[in-house]
Amino acid sequence: GGKDRRSGLILTIPLCLEQTSMDELSVTLDYLLSIPSEKCKARGFTVIVDGRKSQWNVVKTVVLMLQNVVPAEVSLVCVVKPDEFWDKKVTHFCFWKEKDRLGFEVILVSANKLTRYIEPCQLTEDFGGTLTYDHMDWLNKRLVFEKFTKESTSLLDELALINNGSDKGTQQEKERSIDLNFLPSVDPETVLQTGHELLSELQQRRFNGSDGGVSWSPMDDELLAQPQVMKLLDSLREQYTRYQEVCRQRSKRTQLEEIQQKVMQVVNWLEGPGSEQLRTQWGIGDSIRASQALQQKHEEIESQHSEWFAVYVELNQQIAALLNAGDEEDLVELKALQQQLSDVCYRQASQLEFRQNLLQAALEFHSVAQDLSQQLDGLLGMLCVDVAPADGASIQQTLKLLEEKLKSVDLGLQGLREKGQSLLDQISNQASWAYGKDVTIENKENVDHIQGVMEDMQLRKQRCEDMVDVRRLKMLQMVQLFKCEEDASQAVEWLSELLDALLKTHIRLGDDAQETKVLLEKHRKFVDVAQSTYDYGRQLLQATVVLCQSLRCTSRSSGDTLPRLNRVWKQFTITSEERVHRLETAVAFHSSAEKILQECPEQPEAFNEMEQFDEIEAVGKSLLDRLTVPVVYPDGSEQYFGSPSDMASAAEHIREKMKLVSLKRQQLRQPEATTPES
DSSP: OOBOTTSOEEEEEEOOSSOOOHHHHHHHHHHHHTSSOHHHHHTOEEEEEEOTTSOHHHHHHHHHHHHHHSTTTEEEEEEEOOSSOOOTTGGGSOTGGGHHHHSSEEEEEOGGGGGGTSOGGGSBGGGTOOBOOOHHHHHHHHHHHHHHHHHHHHHHHHHHHHHHHHHSSOHHHHHHHHHHSOSOSSOHHHHHHHHHHHHHHHHHHHHOOBTTBOOOOTTOHHHHOHHHHHHHHHHHHHHHHHHHHHHHHHHHHHHHHHHHHHHHHHHHHIIIIIHHHHHHOOOOOSSHHHHHHHHHHHHHHHHHHHHHHHHHHHHHHHHHHHHHHTOHHHHHHHHHHHHHHHHHHHHHHHHHHHHHHHHHHHHHHHHHHHHHHHHHHHHHHHHHSOOOOSSHHHHHHHHHHHHHHHHHHHHHHHHHHHHHHHHHHHHHHHHHHGGGSOOHHHHHHHHHHHHHHHHHHHHHHHHHHHHHHHHHHHHHHHHHHHHHHHHHHHHHHHHHHHHHHHHHTOOOOOSSHHHHHHHHHHHHHHHHHHHHHHHHHHHHHHHHHHHHHHHTOOOSSHHHHHHHHHHHHHHHHHHHHHHHHHHHHHHHHHHHHHHHHTSOTTOGGGGOOTHHHHHHHHHHHHHHHHHHSOEEOTTSOEEOSSOHHHHHHHHHHHHHHHHHHHHHHHHHHHHHHHTTTO
16 A cells, blocks of 8 residues: 555565465466556556565565566565575575566665665555554455455446346337346345445545544555445446336336236136126025025125125225326226226126025015915914804904904015015016026026915915805804894893792782772783793794704704793793783772762662672672782792782782772661661
């Protein structure tokens, strides 16, 4: 790094005791001499051969070798001799005499006298100078520089090849060129960092001084070519920037191609295997289980589609990100890919949703059909069981339950029609999707099945309605039968009550003829009521017989109701006749007695015949006798009118009237007894 007085560079060759390889020394000199610029070389070199630790023959060989290595550049060779100089015989060879042949001047000089030829500040401490020099530091920096130069030059060639290849030719050639030389052999970032560190070190060592003076660096711009480093860095930055743009374009193109490839994968699967899966699934099933199996199969198909739809979502996000980047040249292609992908995915998703809705509608239709079938089975089972109710109330309850079941069936059939029509409408819309095939035949099978189910349910419902009409008529007749039986029994009860009232309350015979006639008239009306009750009971029993014949059954109560009715009516008739006979006798008695008692004593000719008194007396006795006699029925049972006290009161009243008649008779006899005496 030092310089001579001519500003030529100083080259120091330290020799040692060990054997020095001339080949290695020659290579080293060639390398060192290649470092300076041509301008520096033109000023010449001063070579210091340090032979203090070497032998003369080695020194001589080195000096002679300089003639072959750098004869033109060397201007002065200073051979530093040891303190104990070589033998004169050895040094008899004088280099100055060989100046013309060697091409440079050679002098022998001691180390302490070297400053005569070279300034001390340009010599290192080894030669008594003050030049600061660290050979290992120089060597390390030189290695860094060499490495940087080599790597940067190679990297520049590679980047230029890559960048130039990306700028020329067609798109195909461009891609082929990039593919062949796309990755540099070294990392550009690492090389740039090394160059910047090296440049920073050079600049720092150049401008920093020591002890206030200027430090002469052995790695100045003439040796390490600081401008070369800067030039290499500038070129590297330029090429690397272009390379990054190429990489960005390549990355974008690669990303676009990957997106396009994935889009085509999604589109090809959805339009291929995905659509084929839907094409094979056209049925709706003929039962709940079949529809559920189809739904499960459809869920498996949806699960496979979901994986591709997830890819679609990811691709859509990537495309949206690229669109937001705003590269004009890719906008049209990206939008076309996005539109194609969206169209296919939305179309396939719509087909999946349509299929799912169709299967759900089919499941609901079959569910309603099954419920309706179970209702019809229950109604039919109820109709097939013979009716054996205990009374009219249970029949009414059964009839109400039957009507409720029929109403439920009507509602179920109406719901089935609505579900069926909705399903038929969806099937008719299936032709608009078609999954890329003609579905007319498959749709016809589905339509025939749906219509067949609805028609079958309608026929079953109609049969049940006919049976319900028959059962309703039969049950209404049974209600009427029970009603007739109940009313007939009620008529018997009423007639029994009339008989009981006749015996217990119809006991008065009247105080006179007029009152007795009134009682007789009331009795006849009473008998008319009883007759009507009896006739009503007879009619009810006759209706019961007709209903039993119509229902082909035997009444449980009409068999003993008719004898009871006839028996009570017979008893009532006998009792009534007895009551009439007593009232008529009482009328005759009261009329005759009142007639006699109302005759004036001045008309004795009206009582010429005394038989009338005898007749009245006989009638009165007969009436008294009847009051004591019970009413005897055909079964031998007996019943009395009223209580004994009631009969005694009635008899007492008759006796009093008989006494009045007897007294009247005596009064009439007295005038007849006094007339002969006079």
